[in-house]
Amino acid sequence: MLCSKALSKLTAVRAYASASGVAPTVLSTANGIKVAAIEGQPDSPLASISLVINHGSRFETALTSGAAHYLKAFGFRNTQERTSFRTVREAELNGATLTASATRENITYTVQCFRDALPYFVDILGDIAAATKFSEHEFRDIAKLVKFESLGARENPVARVLDGVHQAAFRGGLGNSLYALDSSPVQTGDAVREYAASAMQSGRLAVVATGVDAPTLAALVAESKLAGLTSGTAAAADAKAKFTGGGHQIYESAAPVSYYALAFGSEPSSAPVLASLLGAQRRLKWGAGASPLAKLAFAEGFSAESFSFSYSDAALVGVLVSAPSAQIQAAVEKVAEVVKSSVAKAEPEAVARAVAAARLDVAEAQATQQGVIRELSMLALGQGPAASLESVDGAALSQVAAKVFSAKPVAASIGLSQTTAYVDTLGF
Amino acid sequence: MLEGVARAFQANSAFRALCRPLSNTWVNLSGYRRLGLRYDDLLREETPIIQEAISRLNREEIDLRNYRHRRAFQLSLSHQELAGPQWTKPEDDIKYLQPLIEEVSQEHAERDAFNSMTSVRK
Numbered sequence: 391m392l393c394s395k396a397l398s399k400l401t402a403v404r405a406y407a408s409a410s411g412v413a414p415t416v417l418s419t420a421n422g423i424k425v426a427a428i429e430g431q432p433d434s435p436l437a438s439i440s441l442v443i444n445h446g447s448r449f450e451t452a453l454t455s456g457a458a459h460y461l462k463a464f465g466f467r468n469t470q471e472r473t474s475f476r477t478v479r480e481a482e483l484n485g486a487t488l489t490a491s492a493t494r495e496n497i498t499y500t501v502q503c504f505r506d507a508l509p510y511f512v513d514i515l516g517d518i519a520a521a522t523k524f525s526e527h528e529f530r531d532i533a534k535l536v537k538f539e540s541l542g543a544r545e546n547p548v549a550r551v552l553d554g555v556h557q558a559a560f561r562g563g564l565g566n567s568l569y570a571l572d573s574s575p576v577q578t579g580d581a582v583r584e585y586a587a588s589a590m591q592s593g594r595l596a597v598v599a600t601g602v603d604a605p606t607l608a609a610l611v612a613e614s615k616l617a618g619l620t621s622g623t624a625a626a627a628d629a630k631a632k633f634t635g636g637g638h639q640i641y642e643s644a645a646p647v648s649y650y651a652l653a654f655g656s657e658p659s660s661a662p663v664l665a666s667l668l669g670a671q672r673r674l675k676w677g678a679g680a681s682p683l684a685k686l687a688f689a690e691g692f693s694a695e696s697f698s699f700s701y702s703d704a705a706l707v708g709v710l711v712s713a714p715s716a717q718i719q720a721a722v723e724k725v726a727e728v729v730k731s732s733v734a735k736a737e738p739e740a741v742a743r744a745v746a747a748a749r750l751d752v753a754e755a756q757a758t759q760q761g762v763i764r765e766l767s768m769l770a771l772g773q774g775p776a777a778s779l780e781s782v783d784g785a786a787l788s789q790v791a792a793k794v795f796s797a798k799p800v801a802a803s804i805g806l807s808q809t810t811a812y813v814d815t816l817g818f
Numbered sequence: 819m820l821e822g823v824a825r826a827f828q829a830n831s832a833f834r835a836l837c838r839p840l841s842n843t844w845v846n847l848s849g850y851r852r853l854g855l856r857y858d859d860l861l862r863e864e865t866p867i868i869q870e871a872i873s874r875l876n877r878e879e880i881d882l883r884n885y886r887h888r889r890a891f892q893l894s895l896s897h898q899e900l901a902g903p904q905w906t907k908p909e910d911d912i913k914y915l916q917p918l919i920e921e922v923s924q925e926h927a928e929r930d931a932f933n934s935m936t937s938v939r940k
Contacts, residue, residue, distance in 0.1 A: 473925055473928060475925065475928060475929060475932075476928060476932075479932045526874070526876055527873065527874040
């Protein structure tokens with residue numbers, strides 16, 4: 391009962407948001423910081439608050455390559471007001487969880503806490519934005535953590551191949567890696583401070599929260615150090631992403647399993663449902679289902695998973711093929727054939743199936759606190775409303791699919807890449 | 819108790835004015851500047867706090883500090899002093915380590931306070 395009440399409240403806000411394009415709960419402070427909040431279930435003691443900085447890796451230049459990763463790692467560290475030790479101990483006393491995460495567009499510092507602790511954590515987030523010290527001895531500690539995360543990503547072929555497909559598709563900007571390489575020019579705390587100075591401009595920031603209403607949150611933000619930040623260039627003035635096309639091969643001939651990502655450029659709003667139309671993953675463990683790609687992978691004994699990445703002005707949708715290295719060449723060619731012959735010319739029933747599956751996936755993602763935070767930050771920063779799947783027109787979607795899946799794709803491969811097809815020989 | 823008295827004296831501006839001429843003489847007599855050292859080079863470094871403070875110096879400062887130490891040891895062993903122009907000048911005798919020591923002591927005090935905290939149920 392309580393649950394359904396909360397859900398209806400959330401969906402009501404969301405439906406309005408996607409219908410009008412702007413959520414009614416997005417406010418702006420005097421210096422231009424966007425504030426968005428969803429009150430949620432009134433009798434729940436839970437709350438969360440995030441500082442979202444629209445200055446992820448896509449905004450790095452050659453001289454700041456890797457800085458976004460370091461900036462993420464500098465979340466909740468020593469500030470002029472508090473040591474990171476104090477921040478962590480007080481968060482523990484409040485039972486709160488502190489997390490820092492990064493996407494190619496946004497760096498997000500999130501606190502999950504009880505409602506009554508929110509004012510305290512707004513203060514902390516203000517400190518992070520305005521008064522982090524970026525001292526050298528801390529940088530040396532943080533560099534170890536960053537190196538560890540980068541190594542972890544390097545050891546993960548899926549992460550590498552998805553990084554590679556971004557690089558092939560967008561080159562600079564969205565093509566920048568999420569991880570700082572050893573060769574990163576950012577080697578001092580001062581370099582991170584400089585990058586942070588260009589990031590912590592009020593036009594690039596949003597504060598999003600759950601468990602509080604937007605006016606209360608805006609008042610708290612206005613009292614914090616966030617109110618003292620000046621506005622810089624708005625994110626809208628940044629360079630638009632451009633889908634270029636090409637391939638990215640990483641040769642690891644001895645690898646037992648090879649990976650190949652084939653991706654198409656699409657509109658951000660249609661990417662999730664197009665990924666669902668590719669439908670490469672099986673939704674049942676022991677059956678192939680009706681999707682042609684899933685049937686192919688099931689019959690041939692390799693794995694194919696569809697993926698989509700939506701950004702404010704571009705999106706990638708595609709399929710990640712992984713197979714024993716001896717089979718990868720044939721697998722990729724067969725997958726490309728099925729995309730051309732079946733997915734690009736999808737039947738109305740296939741489209742209906744895809745829409746239903748995508749709606750379930752989106753609803754499931756939105757039911758979590760992380761999902762709500764992600765959606766609020768997208769709304770607040772004007773990175774497009776979340777996919778509205780309530781009123782998808784099947785015929786229009788078929789046309790979009792025909793267009794997207796017959797355009798020139800990009801590809802990235804890792805493993806026995808000597809055998810896999812170059813993307814321009816796949817016949818798209 | 820004694821620390822409080824000392825702090826009161828240090829804060830007293832009349833006392834400071836009285837001591838200032840004496841202090842330079844005192845420093846010159848103590849002789850460390852004649853070996854090219856700075857006052858912060860003489861602090862006893864075998865404590866966790868000062869070890870941590872030293873580890874926070876940047877590379878260049880550590881190199882210079884080590885150089886000053888080695889030069890001073892060598893001079894001391896050979897019963898020599900630097901030539902007058904090479905003595906540490908008063909304006910060069912800066913407290914490069916003291917701020918870090920204070921920062922680290924505060925952090926230690928904060929850690930102790932949190933570790934010995936008792937929670938009060940409201």
